[in-house]
Amino acid sequence: MSELSERKKLILSAVVEQYIKTGEPIGSKELLALTGMSVSSATVRNEMSELSAMGYLEQPHTSAGRVPSQKGYRYYVDNLMKDREIDELNRRMIEAGISSAAGDPERLIAQAGEVLAELTKCACISTAPGGDAVIIRKIELVPVGIHSAMLVLLTSNGILKSRLCRLDCELTVKILEEFYNIVDSCIIGKPASDISVVSMQTAAASVDSDPFAMLPLMAAVCELARSMEDSRIILGGSSNLFSHKDYGVGAIELFEFLNKREPLSAVISGIKEPLDVIIGKENLYRQLENSSVIVAKYSVGGRDSGSIGLIGPTRMDYESIIPSVKYLTDIVGRMITQAIEE
Amino acid sequence: MSELSERKKLILSAVVEQYIKTGEPIGSKELLALTGMSVSSATVRNEMSELSAMGYLEQPHTSAGRVPSQKGYRYYVDNLMKDREIDELNRRMIEAGISSAAGDPERLIAQAGEVLAELTKCACISTAPGGDAVIIRKIELVPVGIHSAMLVLLTSNGILKSRLCRLDCELTVKILEEFYNIVDSCIIGKPASDISVVSMQTAAASVDSDPFAMLPLMAAVCELARSMEDSRIILGGSSNLFSHKDYGVGAIELFEFLNKREPLSAVISGIKEPLDVIIGKENLYRQLENSSVIVAKYSVGGRDSGSIGLIGPTRMDYESIIPSVKYLTDIVGRMITQAIEE
DNA sequence: ATTAGCACTCTTGCTTTTTGAGTGCTAAAA
DNA sequence: TTTTAGCACTCAAAAAGCAAGAGTGCTAAT
Numbered sequence: 001m002s003e004l005s006e007r008k009k010l011i012l013s014a015v016v017e018q019y020i021k022t023g024e025p026i027g028s029k030e031l032l033a034l035t036g037m038s039v040s041s042a043t044v045r046n047e048m049s050e051l052s053a054m055g056y057l058e059q060p061h062t063s064a065g066r067v068p069s070q071k072g073y074r075y076y077v078d079n080l081m082k083d084r085e086i087d088e089l090n091r092r093m094i095e096a097g098i099s100s101a102a103g104d105p106e107r108l109i110a111q112a113g114e115v116l117a118e119l120t121k122c123a124c125i126s127t128a129p130g131g132d133a134v135i136i137r138k139i140e141l142v143p144v145g146i147h148s149a150m151l152v153l154l155t156s157n158g159i160l161k162s163r164l165c166r167l168d169c170e171l172t173v174k175i176l177e178e179f180y181n182i183v184d185s186c187i188i189g190k191p192a193s194d195i196s197v198v199s200m201q202t203a204a205a206s207v208d209s210d211p212f213a214m215l216p217l218m219a220a221v222c223e224l225a226r227s228m229e230d231s232r233i234i235l236g237g238s239s240n241l242f243s244h245k246d247y248g249v250g251a252i253e254l255f256e257f258l259n260k261r262e263p264l265s266a267v268i269s270g271i272k273e274p275l276d277v278i279i280g281k282e283n284l285y286r287q288l289e290n291s292s293v294i295v296a297k298y299s300v301g302g303r304d305s306g307s308i309g310l311i312g313p314t315r316m317d318y319e320s321i322i323p324s325v326k327y328l329t330d331i332v333g334r335m336i337t338q339a340i341e342e
Numbered sequence: 343m344s345e346l347s348e349r350k351k352l353i354l355s356a357v358v359e360q361y362i363k364t365g366e367p368i369g370s371k372e373l374l375a376l377t378g379m380s381v382s383s384a385t386v387r388n389e390m391s392e393l394s395a396m397g398y399l400e401q402p403h404t405s406a407g408r409v410p411s412q413k414g415y416r417y418y419v420d421n422l423m424k425d426r427e428i429d430e431l432n433r434r435m436i437e438a439g440i441s442s443a444a445g446d447p448e449r450l451i452a453q454a455g456e457v458l459a460e461l462t463k464c465a466c467i468s469t470a471p472g473g474d475a476v477i478i479r480k481i482e483l484v485p486v487g488i489h490s491a492m493l494v495l496l497t498s499n500g501i502l503k504s505r506l507c508r509l510d511c512e513l514t515v516k517i518l519e520e521f522y523n524i525v526d527s528c529i530i531g532k533p534a535s536d537i538s539v540v541s542m543q544t545a546a547a548s549v550d551s552d553p554f555a556m557l558p559l560m561a562a563v564c565e566l567a568r569s570m571e572d573s574r575i576i577l578g579g580s581s582n583l584f585s586h587k588d589y590g591v592g593a594i595e596l597f598e599f600l601n602k603r604e605p606l607s608a609v610i611s612g613i614k615e616p617l618d619v620i621i622g623k624e625n626l627y628r629q630l631e632n633s634s635v636i637v638a639k640y641s642v643g644g645r646d647s648g649s650i651g652l653i654g655p656t657r658m659d660y661e662s663i664i665p666s667v668k669y670l671t672d673i674v675g676r677m678i679t680q681a682i683e684e
Numbered sequence: 685a686t687t688a689g690c691a692c693t694c695t696t697g698c699t700t701t702t703t704g705a706g707t708g709c710t711a712a713a714a
Numbered sequence: 715t716t717t718t719a720g721c722a723c724t725c726a727a728a729a730a731g732c733a734a735g736a737g738t739g740c741t742a743a744t
Binding site for chain 2: 102103104105107137138140142144145148150152154158160162163164165166239242251252255256259339340
C-alpha cells in the first residue's frame with residue numbers, strides 16, 4: 001500500500017501538516033516554499049494532480065489549492081507521521097492538572113478528561129474504570145431522619161455512589177439489622193451486573209418481619225448498581241468544539257449529539273488496538289463525519305479497565321495529540337492501579 | 343411612573359407580546375390589526391413615535407417597525423403583564439419531571455433545573471440547598487484497602503459528598519477509633535463553614551498516637567466541607583440557548599460564559615424579592631446584556647435555602663415563564679422540606 | 685386630535701462585475 | 715522521459731449596482 005514515491009510522500013505530508021496548521025488550502029507555489037524542493041511549481045502541480053487522482057488530496061473547488069482527503073489523513077497517520085514523544089510542556093500540564101485528584105478514580109478520570117480536552121481543544125469522552133468484573137465491596141445505610149437514610153455503595157474499582165431514600169415506615173434498628181443481613185448474604189462480593197430487581201425482591205421476601213419495609217431499600221440498591229453501569233461515561237470540555245471554525249454552525253449539532261450521551265459508549269468502546277484513530281466518515285455516526293476520534297485504553301492492574309477518547313475536527317494535530325493521549329492513559333492507569341491495590 | 347395613557351399601554355403591551363411571539367419588528371398596520379383599535383395607522387404611528395421618544399420602543403433602522411427597548415420590557419414586566427397562574431400543561435410536566443428525584447435534595451434541584459430549562463428553552467442555574475447554616479451531620483470512613491478509605495460526609499441539608507483518600511501508613515483500628523473521636527468532638531454538629539485547615543490540624547495534633555497518620559484524613563474532611571460550598575451551583579440545559587436565533591453566534595460566547603461557573607453565583611444570589619427579573623443591561627455582566635434572568639428563591643423549613651434562575655434571550659415569554667418558575671421553587675421547597683425534616 | 689397622502693429612507697434579495705489565486709494543458713527544453 | 719515556462723481558463727469571494735417593499739415622518743386637510 002505504500003506505493004507512493006518519496007516525493008509524493010513529502011508533498012502529501014507537507015500538505016497535511018500545513019493544512020492542519022492554517023486551515024487554508026495549499027497551492028503549488030506555497031508548497032514549493034514550504035518544502036524547499038528544487039523543482040518548479042509546474043512539477044509540483046503535476047504531482048498534486050496525481051495525488052488527487054489517487055484520492056489522497058482534494059480541492060474545495062477548481063481554482064483553489066489542495067486539502068487532504070480522508071484517505072490522505074489516513075495515509076499520513078499510518079505512514080508519514082513521526083512517532084514523537086510527548087511535549088515537555090504538555091506533560092507538565094497533564095501532571096499538574098490531574099495530581100489533585102490522585103486518590104479518587106472517578107474524579108481522576110473526570111479530571112484527566114478535562115485536562116486533556118483543554119490541552120487539545122477537543123472534547124473528551126472517557127469511561128470510568130470498570131469493565132466486566134465490577135464487584136460490590138461495601139454497602140452502608142446511614143440514617144438521616146426517622147423515615148429516610150442515605151444509601152452508600154462502594155465497588156471494587158473504587159467508585160462510590162450514594163442516594164438518599166425514603167422509607168414508608170420508621171427506620172428501626174431491626175430493619176437496619178435485617179438489611180445488613182441481606183446485604184452480607186446476597187450482595188457483597190457479587191458483580192454489580194448481577195443485581196437485578198427480581199433477585200432483590202426475593203431477597204427482601206426472605207426476611208422475618210415486614211418485607212414491605214425493605215422494598216424501597218432494595219429498589220435503591222438496584223438503582224445504584226444499575227447507575228454504576230450507566231454513569232461510566234464521562235464527557236469533558238465539549239464546549240471546546242466551538243473554538244474550531246472548521247465546524248462552523250455544525251458545532252452545535254455535534255455538541256448536542258455528544259450531550260445525548262447514549263451513543264458515546266459505542267464510539268469509544270470496541271477498539272482492539274491500545275490506541276486507535278478513527279478519521280471522518282470512518283466513524284459509525286453521521287454526526288461525526290467531520291470529526292476524528294482518538295481512543296486509547298488504560299489498564300488497571302494489568303487488565304483493560306476503561307478508555308479515553310478525544311473528539312475534534314478531522315483537521316486536528318494528530319502528531320502532537322496522539323502522544324498526549326498515550327501518555328495520559330498510561331499515567332492514569334498507573335495511578336488508579338496504585339490507588340486501588342494497596 | 344405610570345404616566346402612560348391607556349392607549350399607549352395597549353400599544354406597548356401589544357408590541358412586546360407580538361415581538362416575543364414572532365421576533366419581527368412590528369409596524370403600525372400590523373399593530374392595528376393586532377389590537378383591533380378603531381383608529382388609523384397614522385395615529386398609531388404618532389403614538390409609537392412618542393413611545394420611541396420616551397424610550398420604551400426602538401427601531402432597528404429607520405424603515406423598520408418597532409421593537410421593545412429594555413425600558414419597554416421593564417415597564418411591561420412591572421405594569422402591563424398579567425399575573426397568570428401556571429399552565430396546566432407546564433405544571434404536569436414539572437411534576438412528572440421531578441417526581442423521580444423526590445427523595446434526594448441535590449438530585450432534585452438538578453432535575454428541577456433540567457426540566458425547567460427544557461420547558462422554557464432557557465438555561466437554568468440553581469443552587470443546591472444550603473445557605474448559611476449547613477451543619478455536618480455525619481461522617482463515615484469506609485476502609486477500602488489497607489492504605490485507603492472512602493470518606494463520606496453528610497450534611498443537614500441532605501447533601502452527601504464522598505472522596506477516596508490514601509493514607510501514608512496502614513489504616514489500623516486504632517486510627518479509625520481516634521478519627522471518630524476527633525470527628526465526634528470537633529466536627530459533628532458544626533457548620534461546614536467552620537471547618538478550616540487550622541482547626542483540623544490542631545485537632546489532629548491532639549491525638550495520642552502518630553498525628554501524621556491523621557493528617558491526610560483531616561485534609562480530606564476540609565476539602566469536602568469546602569466543596570460543599572463550591573459545588574452548590576448547578577447548571578442545566580445550557581445548550582438550549584443555541585435554539586434561539588436571537589443570539590446568533592453570540593450564543594457560543596454566552597454558553598462559554600455560563601460554563602465558567604464562577605460568575606454564576608453572583609448572578610443568581612443577592613436578590614431580595616422572592617422573585618426577581620433582571621433585564622438585558624441591568625445585568626452585572628456584559629455577557630448577559632442580551633439576556634434576561636429570572637430568579638426565584640426557594641425555602642426549606644421556612645428559611646431561604648437556595649435559588650433557581652433562568653437565563654434566556656431578553657425576548658423571552660415572561661408572562662408564561664414567571665409563573666412556572668414561581669411554581670417550581672414553591673414545590674421544590676416543599677419537597678425538600680418534607681424529605682429532610684422527618 | 686385624527687387622518688389621508690406622499691416623499692423619503694433603509695433593508696433585503698438579486699444580479700452583475702471585478703479581482704485574483706490557482707489550476708491544467710501544451711509545447712519546448714533538459 | 716522528466717521538467718519547465720507560458721498561457722488560457724475556472725471559479726469563489728468581494729464589491730457594486732439595482733429593484734422592490736415595508737415603514738416611517740411630515741404636512742395639510744378634516
